[in-house]
Amino acid sequence: MKKLLVSPAPHIHGKESTRGLMRDVIIALAPSLLVSIYFFGFSAIKLAFVGTITCVLVEYAIQKYIIKAKPSVKDYSAALTGLLLALNLPPNSPWWIVFIGSLVAIGIAKMSFGGLGQNLFNPALVGRVFLLVSFPVIMTDWTTPASWFREGIDSSTGATALSIVKEGLSKGMSMDEIFAQNDFSYAQMLFSKIGGSVGEVSAFALLLGLVYLIVRKVIRPHIPLSILGSVAIFSGIFWLISPENYPDPVFTLLTGGILMGAIFMATDYVTSPMSSKGMVIYGVGIGIITVLIRFYGAYPEGISFAILIMNATVPLLNNYFKPERFGKEVKNG
């Protein structure tokens, strides 16, 4: 007689898997990676390769030899962390920078909390911020290496648009003067930025990734939109009050890794809130803190710190902003 299989309902399951979701995020990063390979050539490939491989190997080694758990590197989450980290480094970084960053990201930020799903802070961002405070010179050297399609830019002009603006403002120049001197244009920023991290070269490629993620229902648009919206509104207020001293919102949005952070870093499942309300508050918090750091802080950009600060509030947000309950309030008619 046939032994029937018995299990509680439901008896069918959706096709989504952790692995599939992570793979979708990697696919969404592909346009940015390709653009950066176009601009930075071998350097971009090297960083992405070292980052990915190191993260995967470190996670495997920790699971296998230290905590003696079943290795779960097949779910692509470590590979994604490595790739994200690599895409957030200056293009000319040496290989050991991304190696150290990966060690910190996986070893400290992820595995010491208990692995996938347990970490409080976004591992790739922890790795990046660790590098930023430990190796400030390398991490702010925006010289671009030569690629097959483009010659390298020498270090004197290799600064990011943001740091140029910040420096110019501190010298007492007005925004118009800075723009005139440096020949910034939005088209340039949208398709090939003047300087910046590997993955941030083209805002267009990042937005393509966002569209892919939303269409595939990997993420909901709440977080990226609330970050971008709040940055635009908040920095717009500053700009309207004093256009002389503050860059306009479009410039703010297109520079300094805001898109990268809003689309790929802040939306990390593990370190973002669960409910829609929580997501919006989280996004607005990131937006406001970013603008404050940019305009008043020591660093030219601020989204990395803003996301990490808001990561810390996620458990609270989850606790206080519950989804709308069906049966809580009686609304008749």
Place this chain on the structure above:
Amino acid sequence: MTTTIIFTIVSLTLLGLVLALILYFVAQRFKVEEDPRIDDVEAILPGANCGGCGFAGCRAFAEGCVKAESLDALSCPVGGNEVMKSVASYLGMSVAEKAPQVAVVRCNGNCDTRAKTNHYDGYSSCAVMSTLYSGDTGCSYGCLGHGDCVVSCSFDAIHMDPRTGLPEVDQDKCTACGACVKACPKMIIELRNKGPKNRRIFVSCINKDKGGVARKACTVACIGCLKCQKVCPFEAITISNNLAYIDFNKCKLCRKCVTECPTHAIWEVNFPIRLPKPVESINVEQ
């Protein structure tokens, strides 16, 4: 430079004093008057917080002891008679001695004797499985084998035997707190007297089906054949709903029923192996 240091020291000291004063007044204002004996009784208790006494934890039990008129209804299964005696002497009361108990698993249907009829594909928990269906063998009373009892034990005294798929109690570690009895959705585990020299006899089955049905599902099931009842010289065995039960207060450990049982559903524990007539006796904990 010196002024800075002095200013720092003075301001921090002042701050500390002010906060200490606030703390002191708050503590005075919200002070809860408690019987000091509760602390002392709690110190006597083992501190396992297992809940076996029926209270939420050791402190709640200590409070219960202090407030109680008599200690007869109260008992700490972990500490046993000794702890209860010291609690009683501290509180100036008397306590009746209780026979030490141990948890026994009343199912012996292992993988060989109880054929599988289904596969289970759900959360590994007896509670979940038992709400879903009767179990993946023909016996709807027997052990489900997902180890809810193991999880419930605070003393590491019960483990799944991978060979039989049944839980096994470590009689030295078991404190008879009753957590596993509550955890088992099939109510298989029972607290029984440990017995003299740890020897005890019990029916290792709770199948209430008719003999034929029970036997078909499991070759070592109690089939309610009445043989043990007839052979028992002490009237310790009762049979209801096709199931035998041995009253441990009446049982004199003569072992007649063990040899009589046609399905070997009656177990003897910690007896010496019989020499003259070698009967297949199953000694679980040796």
Place this chain on the structure above:
Amino acid sequence: MSRTFSIGGIHPGDNKISANAAIENFPLMETAYISLSQHLGAPAEPVVAKGDKVKTGQLIAKANGFISANIHSSVSGTVTSIEPYPDLSGNLVPHIIIKVEGDEWLEGIDRSEDIVREISMDSKEIIGRIADAGVVGLGGAAFPTHIKLSPPPNKKAEFLMINGAECEPYLTSDYRVMLESTEQILIGTKIMMKALGVKKAYFGVEENKPAAIKKLKAVASKGYKEIKIVSLKKMYPQGGEKQLIDAILKRRVPSMGLPIDTGVVVHNVGTALAVYEAIQKNKPLIDGVVTVTGKCMTEQRNFRLRVGTSFDTIMFAIGGFPKDAVKLVNGGPMMGKAISKMEAASVKSTSALLLLTDKETRRGVEGNCIRCGKCVDVCPMGLEPYLLNRLSRANRLEDLEVNMVHDCIECGSCMYSCPANIPLLDTIRLTKTQVLRIIRSRPKK
């Protein structure tokens, strides 16, 4: 934009592969195994004894207690025994076992195909007759219908709602009934409206059944104007009472409340047909339409099946248990119950037998929760399944109550969507019953 409920919901594949199979009468079985507890509540009390001759439609067990229903013989023959027999979950419960001899029906049951339109009974008579006929809700829970039709005196029913959503994948029995017995259902609806004393009824059908909607609208326009056919956007779990009321009327049943708290009584399509047959044809509830389906089967069927047919018999009739199938589900794939014993027999509320292969149904390996929030997104009750699962495993009942575990309708949407294959519903279901018991044991304010 057509209507649907306001929170959550999922789109599992439709798979209505048996939609075009017309209802056929299942051949008479040799032995009927009629369970005495086919409904929510206490088992019925048998009124026949071993050796008695019974006729089809004869009362064989009486309702026992308030929430209970009469049981009638679905066959004619001799009672061979009343003994414990495995039910759907393999537990032995008392069954009346009848050896089938011919098919002799009790006098007074109208077996003709003629449609009787005139409703001659008054409200009280209708409810009494429904109770006599042993009609129970055929939407799954098998709650006795006559109790649902008699709301407590302090609550007033405003509307009757007929649930034709059939949102579960695979199931087509309601669809076939809507197509083949359209007018009978509408008469059944009118009977229930009369019993409740309401003036208006809503009939909700999902958009993926255009033929049924068209036919219902056509028939309703001729003489059943008080029944409004509502086309609903396809979304699971629309067939849940609370979701259906929200979708059609935008009223929300409060937590721990019943549909009657919003002035609505919801009944299933199958129940409407059973009511029609009980009142107009004097036929007790002894059979029902059952979809027998599965991708592993060559032929998809919709049967009119007598209560008490063993699953062995059904499998034999469709040409044996398919080789690839590993699981037999009583009901739909989302909320149905897996059957553990093939010898068990169908009950009144059996609406489908679904055969699933290992690949279709086997659960994936459980991974870590990645806190993606998909379970929160899809939960139609606005709960947080990931959190409830964690609290359940730690058995924190107080926190579970604060997070409203008792509102869970066990639709399975969370578990369906979980990318990490976490058995969310398994653990939640367990603590939900515990929390409900605690809440109900509290003194009423």
